[in-house]
Amino acid sequence: MNGRLDAMDRLISADPDLVALQTEAGSHIGSQLALPQILSIARLSRKLGVPIYRNAIAAGADHDVELWVRASPDGDEIALTLERWIYRPAASPRLNTLVPHEQQIDLGSAPEEWAANEDLSIVSISSGLAEKLGTTPEEAIGKPLTRFLKLEENEDGELPLLVAATSRNEFDGQRARPRRGSEEVLILRGTPVLSQDGRFAGFQGKRSVNPERPRQCRAT
Template sequence: MSERAIRGRLDGDFRLVEAEPRLAQLQRAAGGEEDGALAIPQIASLARLSRRLGITISRAAVAAEGDNDLDLWVRAQPVEDGVELEISGWAERPATAPAPAADAERQADFLRASADWIWEVDQALRFTSVSPAAASAAGKAAPELIGAQFTTLFRLIEDQEGTLPILSALAEQRRFEDQEAELRGSRGGRYRLAGVPLIDGLGRFSGFRGSATAVGSSTPKAETAPPTKPDTGAFGERLDQALRAPLSRIIASAETIGARGEGPIRQDYAGYADDIASAGRHLLALVDDLVDLQAIERPDFHPESEELDLADVARRAAGLLTVRAADRKVRVD
């Protein structure tokens, strides 16, 4: 076990440009190369999240090294030209199977079936994920809600016994139901919240995945809301369930394969995985655009112009065609 934090730095493309020997050794064991893309999926995902949110993130992570697992504590801090890493712990133990999550996933599926929208929070009840319908109901962009406290969006209401079911469940790390809450802000609305606990790879509680179901409005203003809003919210939720979640899983799997997270693979196979991940991100962006179309139905909609980087569009298109072109001995510059 290492008593001292091991440091490293990623550039803007998440390549490991600086690494102390122990981190460089783990990078090679994961199939990565010096100055190459970070090949340790658990650390790479935290680095991407830190860069996307623009905040420092410190979390436990488990990485595989040979036949053993490493218990790590990863601190990712975004900087101007990338992400700085500090990794401590380095406790080695025999590899164990991930904690069973089938029951929690099954419970989450039941929640989705009857919910108006879906959310996820960490142990501190900070949002880590919200569905498009949630952002629509809150009148905010989804990125604005990530990292925000749960109570900045909801005013929790005590039950008949004077308790808050979500806080009781948080203390006992269990499922909860029938948490009444009012949506804050001018739109208002009353919701019934339910959630199931999330368990990480070490079998530890890591937050909740939950649902919000409208049970009626608490303010006259919400009663006079345009009738098109529930339809557009439902449209965004259907897209979220039918397209966004499957695409996200495909992208995550392709990135893991491309980063050789499960072990070394042939270079061309890694290239195929990178292309799949890139195409998946492109499709995910199209889904986001479809969800944004609901804003056009609003009476206060006004278009805004923005600059388009044609060179970036061309580079992305070339990247999608590179493998097919190479098979036909065509070079795309």
């Protein structure tokens, strides 16, 4: 599902389902995009001048739509690709679905998420995870993941994230230590992201629960 915003964030073209969401939000094609989370991603992509790929929720008239948004700069415009649409019952209260994603990730129950491009530079990161790395999402975006994390080898002497980047596969169990901020060992997992033409475009990931922490607490 595709759409396009002009330099003033107006939805100037869109496939029917996106037009329907815009209409249900009380707006129409030719007006500013009325879907706050998607608009926030588009503006971030325009600000950084790089494609951004992340999860969002759009509030419909009687349901919510969870989807993945790819926003890519194209001159003064932003090209939108909306994927993996999942329709869900409307959240309550409705206001919760209307705040930008950057605000929602500050909630205590939000997962610690991150995304990196094909060069392993950060394109999005939740505020909770950024705090553990001693940074903020605004500071981290556009910088190499390894600027904030020191990757550690597994028992086979491999770095799962780099192995996965080479093979274009998902990975789990990548141990990493923040270079500043928290001193705890983080365990990362990620799923490869592909561009529209099928090329590897990076990883969308989360922090896994660290299964080794209980053993580290034992007395020797």
